[in-house]
Every structure is written in structure tokens, then in C-alpha cells.
Amino acid sequence: MLTIHADSRGHALVVQGAWIADAGQLAELVAAHPRARVREWPGILTPGLVNIHGNELLEEAYHPDPREADELGTEPLTGDALAALDMDDARWGASARRAVQRMLAHGTVRAACESLTNHAVRDAVHRSGLAVMGRIGRPGGTPSLDPYAAEWPVTFAEPRERHSAARFAVFDVRDETELAERGAGTCVATVAEGRIVYRRR
Known part of the structure; x- marks a missing residue:
């Protein structure tokens, strides 16, 4: 089953199994994958x-x-x-x-x-x-x-693009600048191998 994960900016990923099947804007992906389940998250999608x-x-x-x-x-x-x-x-x-x-x-x-x-x-x-x-x-x-x-530059895992592993996170911030200021404690969801492995209550 396909799942579309979308953030507040309309950026979205289509997840199939453990992989990202498609990436783009939410409206375009919903039109291209009308049977997919849609999960909309507050904030921004980033690589894990x-x-x-x-x-x-x-x-x-x-x-x-x-x-x-x-x-x-x-x-x-x-x-x-x-x-x-x-x-x-x-x-x-x-x-x-x-x-x-x-x-x-x-x-x-x-x-x-x-x-x-x-x-x-x-x-x-x-x-x-x-x-x-x-x-x-x-x-x-x-x-x-x-x-x-940490006292080192932040490192991200796989990119969020088609055919890459579905490992990403969602942070309840406006943009990457606010994320850097407030830190990763703003995480609302983490996806690994296509599964939601953390979701803030």
C-alpha cells in the first residue's frame, strides 16, 4: 500500500514498502497516486x-x-x-x-x-x-x-528522492533555520524502512 507523507509546506513523499516511490508537491502526488493513504504532518520533512x-x-x-x-x-x-x-x-x-x-x-x-x-x-x-x-x-x-x-556539523541519512530508502523525519518548525535553533527535540515523527517508528503523542 502506498502512503503519502506531507509537511506543512506541501512537500511530500510517496512511500511503498521500505522505499520512496515518488517525491514532489502534495497536490501533484495525490493526483498521480489517488489510492494512496495521506498523512499530513505539521512542520517540515527532512532526511533522517x-x-x-x-x-x-x-x-x-x-x-x-x-x-x-x-x-x-x-x-x-x-x-x-x-x-x-x-x-x-x-x-x-x-x-x-x-x-x-x-x-x-x-x-x-x-x-x-x-x-x-x-x-x-x-x-x-x-x-x-x-x-x-x-x-x-x-x-x-x-x-x-x-x-x-553536538559539537559537530549535523549529518543527514539518505536523501528524500525517488528510489532512496524511506528514512526521514518530520520536525514541527517553520524551516531548517528554526530547526537548527530549536534542535531535534521538535521531532513529531520518524520513519525508518517505511515504517513510522516514532510519533509524538
Whole structure:
């Protein structure tokens, strides 16, 4: 089944399975694909983001369960705070699943990693829809779930054009300038392999 995703500017993508079948203006695509389901989102469509701190966020930090907030807070724990925790495979896997969801909620569709050596983390990531891409060495800087908060230029995944992979995000902003100012926390939806893997409630 075809789905047309459109933003407030009328830019739209036709998604078929895991691929972008067509791209253009909403009115033109609706006319060309009259049987497609249409999803209209507030804001702008962009390619999905790449988070360069994959290793640091996925297997070198613990993302507390909301039920642990009173004891551990809500921010990722690293260093001595992480070392003080009793981390078994189940806890690492659960942390990685929460990390992935938080990355998807920031429009991230790819995480750059040297390699994922923790098998519980690797399994959780591979089931999630978040893609992993290689990197050489450590990028430095302070890891953040928001790629716009990093000390490096923002990197995007696949382009939004016909026959490219359907990996993109929608941010509730007027344009790219406002997105850069307000950051990826403005994400309202993330699509990976053609599936909506995050949608803001």
C-alpha cells in the first residue's frame, strides 16, 4: 500500500514498502497516486539524522527506566554513576531499547559506531529500526541524543528522492533555520524502512 507523507509546506513523499516511490508537491502526488493513504504532518520533512555518538549513547551509558527516575533521575548515566550499577544483559538490553526510542524521538535514523561489542545492546538495536553505520575512531565532544546539540556539523541519512530508502523525519518548525535553533527535540515523527517508528503523542 502506498502512503503519502506531507509537511506543512506541501512537500511530500510517496512511500511503498521500505522505499520512496515518488517525491514532489502534495497536490501533484495525490493526483498521480489517488489510492494512496495521506498523512499530513505539521512542520517540515527532512532526511533522517545521523547521531555520531552511537557507542557512547548505546553501550557506554545507562538510560534509566522512568520507574527509576526518583532514584537515578532521567538523564543517561555514564562514568562512575554507570560503574556503580549492577548491569547484566537484561538491563543493558532494556537500556539500549530506551536509548533507541529516545534517538528516534530526535529524528535519528542512523547511529555511527565503531562496532557494538555488547551483544545485548547489539540485539536490541538490530530489532529496533535504527540503522548502524561505521565510523573510525571517537568523534569527541559531549554525546547528546540531539544531533543539533553536538559539537559537530549535523549529518543527514539518505536523501528524500525517488528510489532512496524511506528514512526521514518530520520536525514541527517553520524551516531548517528554526530547526537548527530549536534542535531535534521538535521531532513529531520518524520513519525508518517505511515504517513510522516514532510519533509524538
